[in-house]
Amino acid sequence: MSIDGNGLNIDRYLFGSGYSIGLSLSSCNSLSLHWGDCADMVALQRKFYKQKSKFQFQLMGLRKDMEWVRTKEVHIRSDDNCIFTMTLMDIFEMLLKQSHTVSVVAFSPDTMVSVNGVDGPYRPFVAHDWFSYHSFQAYVYQRLLIGKLNVRKFRLRTDVVLSCLLDDNDKFEIRLKQLSNLGFLFYCKNGDDYHQISQASKFYVQINLDDLIGLQHCVSVNDVRSFVSGLEQELFTSDKEEHLIEVDLSAIAFDERQLASREYIFIPYCAFKAQDNKDVGISTMVNKLLGNLEVAIRDMVDKYYGEHGLEDVE
Numbered sequence: 001m002s003i004d005g006n007g008l009n010i011d012r013y014l015f016g017s018g019y020s021i022g023l024s025l026s027s028c029n030s031l032s033l034h035w036g037d038c039a040d041m042v043a044l045q046r047k048f049y050k051q052k053s054k055f056q057f058q059l060m061g062l063r064k065d066m067e068w069v070r071t072k073e074v075h076i077r078s079d080d081n082c083i084f085t086m087t088l089m090d091i092f093e094m095l096l097k098q099s100h101t102v103s104v105v106a107f108s109p110d111t112m113v114s115v116n117g118v119d120g121p122y123r124p125f126v127a128h129d130w131f132s133y134h135s136f137q138a139y140v141y142q143r144l145l146i147g148k149l150n151v152r153k154f155r156l157r158t159d160v161v162l163s164c165l166l167d168d169n170d171k172f173e174i175r176l177k178q179l180s181n182l183g184f185l186f187y188c189k190n191g192d193d194y195h196q197i198s199q200a201s202k203f204y205v206q207i208n209l210d211d212l213i214g215l216q217h218c219v220s221v222n223d224v225r226s227f228v229s230g231l232e233q234e235l236f237t238s239d240k241e242e243h244l245i246e247v248d249l250s251a252i253a254f255d256e257r258q259l260a261s262r263e264y265i266f267i268p269y270c271a272f273k274a275q276d277n278k279d280v281g282i283s284t285m286v287n288k289l290l291g292n293l294e295v296a297i298r299d300m301v302d303k304y305y306g307e308h309g310l311e312d313v314e
Helices: 010-015 039-051 056-071 088-095 133-145 191-199 209-215 221-229 282-308
Strands: 031-033 073-077 083-087 112-114 156-166 171-179 183-188 203-206 244-247 263-268
Touching (some): 010 039, 010 282, 031 221, 039 133, 039 282, 056 083, 056 088, 083 088, 088 133, 171 191, 183 191, 191 263, 209 282
Antiparallel strands (some): 073 112, 156 171, 156 203, 171 183, 183 263, 203 244
């Protein structure tokens, strides 16, 4: 079943792939949409989750992963060398601030964790690289499906490597991972880069906003695919000095307590400044793109309900 002119086959996307797979909007996956980032698609997934019909096969993988999350024991060693046991489910609930059963003091920077047994080996808890990201995804998506987790505002995922420049002319790479209504989410490959950015006096991101100017006029999935496929280089990337945009570091909320092997940095659009210190208008362009695509997806889902005789999901 395909939707007129929008380029999205809902059956194929929702039921022909794993629950963690996103809908690619470009050949190199530089832009994608995941059902968990769209309220209308989450509602449709909940419908089939409750019915346990055609969605049942896809849920087999999710249920298997969740059973492991519920039963997997993790051993925590506090900074006073006390050891206690929790399940991975307990820890995930804490990470999402849904459980207050364990004191935050127990998870200081010196807290260690073992997933291999009480005898270790132990690793720093704050690193968050000791558990499987896939398991955490399973937990999040299952909570979404049963209505225990609020649906986030519509957003797009990306996987684009951009160049950055610090005040000492030190260049390195950073990954753009997400476009939301409020800002960009970036990924640093290690804690050192995160720390350098947090301590810098000047920070620049090299991003081609001309691509965003074009994307804001896309009103369907097909429009986005056509635009991205017509670019001469990867989306948002540039080697031109004119595309270096200064970032107001005071607008970023850094968390120095969690300098792990990888770090995410959220940069609000208002932090990007032109040479005359004026807002460069990223927020307006991104929100226009997100608004257009959210309407297009909603129209597709509504049509899907009508064609399959489904009632709207509460």
